[in-house]
Amino acid sequence: MLKIDRVRVEIQTEAGLYGVDEKFETGLNLLASEDNTWGKSSILEAIYYGLGFEEIVGGVGEKVLTSVYKTYIEHDEKKLAVLESKIYLQISNGKETVTLYRAAKMENRNSKLITVYYAELDKIGEATLIYDTYVHMKNSSVNEQGFHNFLENFLNIKLPKVPTTDGNQRKLYLQLIFSCMFIEQKHGWGDLFSGMPILGIKDAKKRVLEFVMNLDTLSNEKKKEELKAEEIKIKKDWGKVVNDIITACSKENCDVIGIPMKPSALTEIDLSGMHILKNKKNISESIEELKKEYSQIECVKPKVVDNFDKLQEELNKIENDVASYEEDVKWLQDHIMNEKAMIETLNNNLEIISNDLRNNKDAAKLRELGSELNCLTSKDICPVCNQKISDSLLPNVEGIEIMSIDVNIHHLNAQKKMLEYAKESHKKNREDMDKKLQLLHGKIFSLRRLAKAIRSDLYSVDDNLSEALVYKKIELQMEVDNLENLIKFVDEQKEVLLRFADEWKVYLQRKKELPKDKFTDSDRKKIQLLRNKFVANLEKYNYKSVIDKNEINISEDNYLPIVEQFDMKFDSSASDNVRGIWAYTVALQQVSMNMGGNHPRVLIFDEPVQHSIVPGDMKNFLDSIIELGKNCQTIIGITVKDSDTQKKIDELDDNVCNLIKVKNKAFQKLA
Template sequence: MEEIIGGKGEKTLPYAVKDYFEYDGTRISVAASEVFIEIENSQGKVVTLRRAIHDSVRDSKLIEVFSSSYLTNGEELGLAMPTYLHDAGGAKKQEGFHRFLETFLGLHLPQVPTTSGGEAKLYLQTVFAALAVEQKRGWTDYVANVPFYGIRDARTRVVEFLLGLSVFETNSKRNRLNSESVEIDSQWRQAHDELRRETASKGVSTEGVPNQPTPLFEPSQVFLKRHTGPTSVLLDEYIAQLRIEYSSLRSRSEKVEKALGVDALKEINAATEQLQELSVVHERTTSMLGMNRSSLREYETLLAETQEDLERNKTAAKLRDLGANHGVEIATGHCPTCHQHVEDTLLSESVTGPQMDLATNISYLESQSRMLQRQVVGLRETILESEARRTDLSSRLAAKHDFVNSMRGDISSGATESKAMVRRQVQIEVEVEGLQALPGLVRKILERLRALAARLAENQAARKLLPKSAYTQDDLDRISMFQKQFRANAGSFGYESAPISEVEISLDTLVPCLAQLELRAIRTDIKSDSSASDFVRLIWSYLLALQQTSSVPSLFGNHPGILLLDEPGQHSMAVDSQHALLQQLASQTSLQSIVAASFDEAEAVFIEATQGVKFQLIQWHGKLLRPLM
């Protein structure tokens, strides 16, 4: 857990255990050094851990686990189970030490949101920041020295975990639902684009398929339409028209003896006119498509600029409101020097007539943004329709061109069978075959969309079952108990900077607050100023209340039941406060407390602070590093 004090491995240790130390006036070099620690969990299982500090063979990242009581009972170490730490997978893989320790302690660390938008494990080192407090920086926050792993609001997440709040399960469900929602949206868009490509290539458009996923989607309400110039008809009706044309051509071809004479010329002229009309319509459609694409780019640029202006105006309004709340005269529209009215625009001298203030400008920009968004959506739909219509016109133009050329060939050759009619019949056969296959393909895509709509409906139903607020009633009961324990501790430790009864645990940050201000942030605008020693008393109260609340049988949280406090008597702490702390620690039957303290290096202070307290004293004279006797 050395990351809590700002480093990894042997670099966090003093030179005496890795380089040299002095004994009897002699400097002795360290050839090798290692550390053993024996731990026991709540199930009574004991293991001994061995880790190298300075060794030519073993790396400090290696921790060997022995299933024996080596230090207290002198048992043989036996076979070692090697584990590692401070490398990738150390908290997740079976061989990782932090994974082993998590399992050994009976903990189930949750997934929590990160600052990058993803999820990460609430690593054991972050939890231990609330269990082990070192002297230099540990008394600067309620949960100080949390190693940075990119966890969002890491301090709050640690407290939620130790108290056993269900917020992690709720957040995990919400995150899963959010992830599924994003997946549904992506798959819907992919299917929708595939449907557009398949239908547009054949001059067909769909009606009744929304661009975005909806639980109300119904495939039976989807219609396929084929563009025929400026209008469109249902696909089945269009196929029926093609079949009628095919039958007519077949009947005519049986009556043709020679493709000569006035009738043939009239037919060529009529087909040529149709070809010219199609060319004109195709050119207009292509031109309109280009104009719509250009307009779409312009509207998208205008929308981006409008949204940027809107954000700037909202920021300006927020700053003005904040200034007004704090009595800044310029924020209320008055010069702080001459107290005259000041316009909230930079163009007051150059613009005549009425001008919009910030609120009016924001309202106008919001309206403008909504209008531009509607324009962009409408243009995109228009472009899709135009692309399908142009595809249809291109195919019809090519078919008509081939028909005219074939008719001219028939006249010049004097054929007894019209090649133009045969060519047109072949074209109809190919087109009908392609169009008849389209509904089957469309049905498969619509079935995918229907399944996505059903998933979305289930997603939305599950989302409604989630708690409306961040915490459930059970969570609120735990926080209420935590607040009571904290207040009781602070009172017994002699906290006097603010009325204890008015101190509350914030539901936003889970730290003590007074008048919605974190207690350590209280300054001269509150009647009583928090002294440095009083803030340390709050940290005592806070860390101890976490364990007390977690050990309540009806609540039962995730606190491992251990506190390590290094020099808790900070900032000339009163002896009676230290005495109260030690009494509280000793009275908690489910808590193992390890306190390292110098008691101002005065025996009298030590005796007074420990009077009547049940504890096990570890003391020594001289230096710790010496030969074992």
């Protein structure tokens, strides 16, 4: 919930301090004047501007504000030049109260800077928590010191990520949401949400309405996107396993048949149809043939009588080489672990430095905007006793000072580059060591096979065979080992495929559980209630452009009112178009309050009496606002030019309407 408690505008002129200071209540607040040029809109602009929502008015920054904030104010038929101007806005969320301070015109303070005081306006000097934020700058809606990120958290709003026009996902902006509640005078009465800024959100009105009414379609679409991402991931992982199997088989001159190329809910029985072929025979048959050939050679004993010593010497050398290689393996394994530890440490340090760098850049950004917060502590001076302080436990050395923010940023950037370079260096070292380790394992494996063959020869007594048979045995054994390892690898990959198959089953189940209709029962009830409340409001406000109200529906594509599948605005007169905006804006609030929506429960209408709307219809409009009760707030700027309108306002009970009368000019000299 958002409640506007108080707005105070201070304008320093050549003739002293001028401005306005008004308080608002829950329920209906009427900001009334007898003329349309007395400053009501300027007061409402202060609310938009204080909340960083001036894009609803038509731009960013102080340029959208009226001249009273920037050039001159009129007083006693004189034009007084504006030297400086600033806005204080006290708001609450039902539990906490804060005061926002933003400059409109100030020499040493940028308008993008907003200071947040956790205190009421009269007590900001006693605030125990104060911090500066920035608005309308990159990441101001997501960074910790971004103002709209603060406001989102303060209002307990959880903004969803929605599709953007560039195909990405981005958080839904608060400015878009509040353009459904804040109807300003210049552009707001042209159409529903005509003040909604263009911020790159695809189907912005639709997304905002889904959020405000808390429709399940938003979460369903998010689930669909999550499922799409899950589908892509499983297909990618599945494809990698299939590719690894095919590649491993190709290395051994084998073919694989029956392999499931795409994800499916397969079982072990399905995988039993997957076979590896060697020379068009099953790999198991090929292995048996190779083993048989090996056994036949093994029955024939090599000649060793004349070269026994030589074989023994070769065996000793092989064993020494194996021992040496194993020491190298241990050394590499230890250093690989060290490299991994160093990379992990560097990643942690990089994360810390990135956070420090971001915080320092935010601090520099705030300083450039004119922040004077913590000006004493930033100079290493205690704000209580005014003595010099230090953030170092080391003794102070004369002539050495703590680094400034700019020097810090430069130093942190340099550190970050150094750590990134070191990380890449350690990653390359680890990759090189991994390759050497694999090579050593291969050498050890080959030498052990050769040693086994030589031992077999040394203990044989036959002297009729040539030495070539030893190597033949080695080649056969190597081929058998490779094929057996291939079978083992493929079996392991089958287990991986079974795991992915289980994930695919979960994916299919989640996909099946998505509603076939894009609307849940709850959604349809909300849309129907929106339609019913909208039509009831139209009847109450004497909307006459559509005779048969049964023809009015809510579009399932964008949730806006339609008649015979066309925008209802095309069938509306100018005054009925205004009534339609009243009816829909109020209906949206009613639906959210009745069915648990996300409406912030605040409405602002600037000059809702447009195009000769009769006082009786205006009275009905105010009555419907009053019926919303005290659990929400509505602020209406209204010009009272005729006695009938004045009479209708005078009939309102003080208990249900907070009447703020603006006499002559809103901006007067402040005490």
